[in-house]
Amino acid sequence: MSKQDAGPGRSLGLSRWTGAGATPPPKGARGRRPATSSTGRRADLRLRRSIRRYVSTLVILLVVLVVAVVGFTPLRERITQGLDIQGGVSVIMRATKPDGSAPTSGDMATAAGIVQNRVNALGASETSVQQQGSNSILIQIPGATNADQVISTLGQTGHLEFARLDQIGDADALLKLNAGATNVRLKEGTYTSFMDGSDISTVSVAQDPTKASGGYAVNLRLGGDGSAKFAAVTKELAPIKGRIAIVLDGVVYSAPAVQSEITTGQVSITGGFSLDEAQQLKTVLDSGSLPVTLTYSESRVVGPTLGQDSLGQGVVAIAIGAAVVVAYLFVFYQGLGLLTMGSLVVFAVLYLGLLALLSHVGAYALTLPGLAAVVLTTGSAADSSILVLERFREEIRMGRSIRQASISGARHGIMTSLDADAVSLVTALALFFVAVGSVKGFGLTLALGIVCDIVTMFCFKAPALRLLALRAIERHPGFWGVRQDLAAAAPGEGRKGGEAHA
């Protein structure tokens, strides 16, 4: 952009030859073009060298593009789809400590681990549990059909306690429990627990050995004082087959009767559970060791076909948008429109390849806001082509040769695009690093698109335009749409050109 980067033999910087009737300068007047035959040979050598450079850039790009195409087909499988497209349950939970202090990163890691276990217990595949920000956990369960079950299982997050049924003072609740009800809420302060979840060291589900029909049992291993406390209570309750209530956040989840005194810390809860029931009980018991309380921040349940509809609409919007843009650019730039179309294709292939690559390593999922970002970057990709072509034609009108214009025009156009891209990139990265939730995915997609645009400018637009400028454009100025620019540069006809657009 500035004149410092003007090397010998190149014509850089903007100059204008002015005043009505002023003679236009000879071609390349500022570029110290070779006049003698010995320097002519050197220029020839340089030209051949730059041709080699352009061609090799394009060949390398072609290889990358082929790899990208192989990498992203079939598209639907290679680019991970976000929950809002795939359908499923997406939940963001916020962790708080009971004493109001900020959860430590250790707390968060433990909590995320427990949530992961709980999610696994639901039996869904490809679930993801991620820590977001300093105190949030994002849980995504694609294609989950039973949203209610997922949400209620995840929601069981609080304090796990064990209480003797005969020490519960809530008469209504007792009545219900004795009638065989589950999930009975106890009034606060009406019961005392003898042990809480922190005494449980492991929970597992196994076949119930006592049942021939093959029910499931949930086995607990107690640690610390747990076995002693449990032994004392079971010693008293075993003879009368008294019951111990498993209370999660004040709700009695179940209240099995004690069959025998348990002194080893190895507890087995049986009751003809199905595998599902056993898994759910295990999940409840697992929550006991959660160091934080989790509350819902955001929950999205997306019907599996709705997201696909949105994706379809988005893709149609992109296709129509791109088609209209390409058609318009053909009308406007004629043959040079090919270059724009080529750039858009290169850009699209690079972009999809990059998204597939990131999806493969699990760093990317396409969401609806992400789709919007794709639409937007397609616009900027077209814009950077326009900037380059405008500048190219402008320099031709200013009297440069087509070849010189392709060199300095592309450079100036790219520099302007880079400035503008830098500004967009700042916004995109700020969104990615600072924002939470769906806006984050938007920022990432936008930033990746800008990077692809920059690569396309350097590796395709500039070399392709310069190669074309060596021969093709000079020979068929009409086809490439630069005839009027050449005419504008010609002496005597500069009256109308050289201004606006121009």
Place this chain on the structure above:
Amino acid sequence: MRSHFSREIPFMRHRRTFLTLSCALVVIAVIGIVVRGLVFGIEFRGGTEIDFRDTGDVALGRMRDALVAAGEVDPTVQTTVTEGSQGFLVRSDTTDPNTANAHAEAAAAALGLTSENYTVTTIGPDWGADVTRSSAFAFGVALLLIVAYVSLRYEWKMSLVAVLALLHDLLITVGVYAWTQTAITPNVVAALLTIMGYSLYDTVVEFNRINENSRELRDGVHRTYYQIANFSINEVFVRTINTTLTSVVPVVAMLLLGGSTLRDFAFAMLVGELLGTYSSFAVASPLLAIWKTRETDWARREAKYGDAARRDVEEPAQEGTR
């Protein structure tokens, strides 16, 4: 579309008209924000949004009755049309996802719809504060970085004017949201932040040229800062039109074809993009020119050539630059 203009379009001569129009728009926007207020989506205040689709011939009243029967308290029900099929957008203050899902399921069952037909989004009451804070922070960081970048790359006056033009675009866009009472969702925030990028992009492209011309243009015709700014706008104007068209087309496609999520976004983008283009030549460049003309050097040139320049512009038979 013409690729050549036979003479310069006198943007700068109309600078007062442009600036007055912009001031008026900003005032209208501010009145809208103050008087009508902004409607925030559930993401900012907590609550539940249920998006029913393909509901066939279910009437609005029946949908509301079903929801109330399912236990929703005072839901807001709007009809939506996605790709020609009927749907409803329901908003309520329920912040517990269990309850919200149960209600949606009950209502859907009562109307003979399946779980394929709806999307339930529930946002906890504290989340909005987080989203707002992080968005505001992202906005602030981006703004500072951009001011720093433009100041280093060009000059500080340009960065301040660019930011002023940006605020103009954002205020008016938000004003449109206030007047139309459209809900502001995180998608809209994302759109506003993108507008910020676009608006600056356009302004930077123009300033880039003004900057170059003010240092290097010695054509004997464009001597005052106003003339140089005007000439620069003209030079990049075809690019501006082409770029605006190419970026507006996909957005319009999104507005017409996208579902409610994409439409939110596209609406803000459309308003913002048009404003961003307008403000770069009608707000940013005139303000910069007015400001720069106060500098000694440019003021002297204005005094010397300004009258002649104005005369030239009024005489339509002005010669080309060459």
